[in-house]
Amino acid sequence: MKISALQLFLDRLTDRSALNIEEREAILSLKTRPAQAGAHVDIVSPGEITDHACLIVSGLAGRFGQLHNGMRQITALHLPGDMCDLHSLVRPKVGWSLQALAPTMLLHVSHQDLRRLAQAYPAIAEAFWRDCVVDASILSQWVVNVGRRDARTRLGHLLCELAVRMEQIGLGSRRSFTLLATQTQLGDALGLTAVHVNRVMQTLRREGLIATQNREIIILDWDRLVRLGDFDSGYLENSGERGAVGVGPDRRRFAGQSPC
Amino acid sequence: MKISALQLFLDRLTDRSALNIEEREAILSLKTRPAQAGAHVDIVSPGEITDHACLIVSGLAGRFGQLHNGMRQITALHLPGDMCDLHSLVRPKVGWSLQALAPTMLLHVSHQDLRRLAQAYPAIAEAFWRDCVVDASILSQWVVNVGRRDARTRLGHLLCELAVRMEQIGLGSRRSFTLLATQTQLGDALGLTAVHVNRVMQTLRREGLIATQNREIIILDWDRLVRLGDFDSGYLENSGERGAVGVGPDRRRFAGQSPC
DNA sequence: CGAAGGATTGACAAAGTTCAAGTTTGGTGG
DNA sequence: CCACCAAACTTGAACTTTGTCAATCCTTCG
Secondary structure (H helix, E strand, O other), rough: OOOOHHEEEHHHHHHHHHOOHHHHHHHHOOOEEEEEEEOOOOOOOOOOOOHHHEEEEEEEEEEEEEOOOOOOEEEEEEEEEOOOOHHHOOEEEOOEEEEOOEEEEEEEEEEEHHHHHHHHHHOOOOHHHHHHHHHHHHHHHHHEEEEEEEOHHHHHHHHHHHHHHHHHHHOOOOOOOEOOOOOHHHHHOOOOOOOHHHHHHHHHHHHEEEEEEEEEEEEHHHHHHHHHHOOOOOHHOOOOOOOOOOOOOOOOOOOOOOOO | OOOOOOHHHHHHHHHHHOOOOOHHHHHOOOOEEEEEOOOOOEEOOOOOOOOOOEEEEHHHHHHEEEEEEOOOEEEEEOOOOEEOOOOOOOOOOOOOOOEOOOOOEEEEEEEHHHHHHHHHHHHHHHHHHHHHHHHHHHHHHHHHHHHHHHHHHHHHHHHHHHHHHHHHHOOOOOOEEEEOOOOOOOOOOOOOOOOHHHHHHHHHHOOOOOEOOOEEEEEEEEHHHHHOOOOOOOOOOOOOOOOOOOOOOOOOOOOOOOOO
């Protein structure tokens, strides 16, 4: 049974923030406009002033920083269920491009509608805010990864992150998942050359850490990969400690959902 | 005449978000508790669950990601007027340490009080959210900088960023400002060794781009440094395009303040 | 004055890049 | 179903950039 992208998005929100029935319904009944983008095509271009956010349904999208010399650096990868441009709600002038890395289906959600929700339900505004903060926390890790780790560790870390995130949204697991990025794109994410990504990937295979077939990454030894990648999933998970600005009546707490 | 840190913080908020008199007064009347930290001492340690945010009054603070092998990467530098842990309002479990890079004075502001404001004034909640988003946008640039630029460019970019940010808060200008970080700390921010930072800095001096005396950075040729650093200040500035979740009655627009 | 932290230097090593040439793969039209 | 094309992946050799280590100098501060 196929789960709608809005449901995935809502799951993520409620995993991190408490939302009551009414608020959840409100999210689920957001109007959306389907769209798609082939590999390498911009979903949002830099300099634009957006009036909508993009909810990934399937595929893979990346946020690209462009250098004046033409080099590129991916600063974020967006998986299905990610509401990519949520931050554009409060800062509509985007500084970077959002590009599909592989054929990608998405839904446009208008700022106007999102704003209406945020106005009507402070708890939703807070959930949106928290979502942005979690994204920033992933971004922080990205800086650490790219700044201070050698290539092997960097790639290991990225693979771990993706495995956990894919598992969170129910696509694959930390034993295997589908990675819709080319080695060149991985290089752009890691601050490495495609050539070097290739070589490092080979050593990981040779050492029996991972295997690949087609677009599938198979993690043969999770524990060793975690150690190699210096990975600590804390920044991705909702550790149960959830800040609350403390909005609205009728607040309800959830039990955690994934027995991770 | 000395401007209070709260006023600096408010200036930043109102530069990015419209706040009416009442809301501004509310910010200014926040209760604060002074604190200080010597160079290299933690202000907030990783794993803690904070109940307050930290407003920098003077000095310099940095957010450190720690690797398991002991290496460190600075993911953000915080100047006076920065409310460092605003994001902890919605995610109180912090993943990284906040450390003073030089003797630093700061003010603690309790989450409780900040939450009260955010509840009472949706426009303030939105301003806080926007502040977090701007921080994330700086973080994005940081990823690009560290991931894809060579050492010269990286250092050039960081110097440009700091010059602009110092100018924004009225400490120094893009012709000169005080940089309270050691070369080792710069290395931690740039993903480079202290030794290499030193050498690169020397070439910048030799080429007549910058001069240093004591803790002061003097930028001799701003345009050339901007070109070298591949710097575009867009991500720091409030481009006039300001998203509005559109909260509260009595919204008022400001004219821009700094004729940048 | 002496200690400590920070800046500077040099010789060398290592990690990653560049370039340029294959090889494989997947998809498309005939 | 095959031939062909483009994109992705792989390989090797030479080359750069940055890191490492270890010593020395300089400044600040008690």
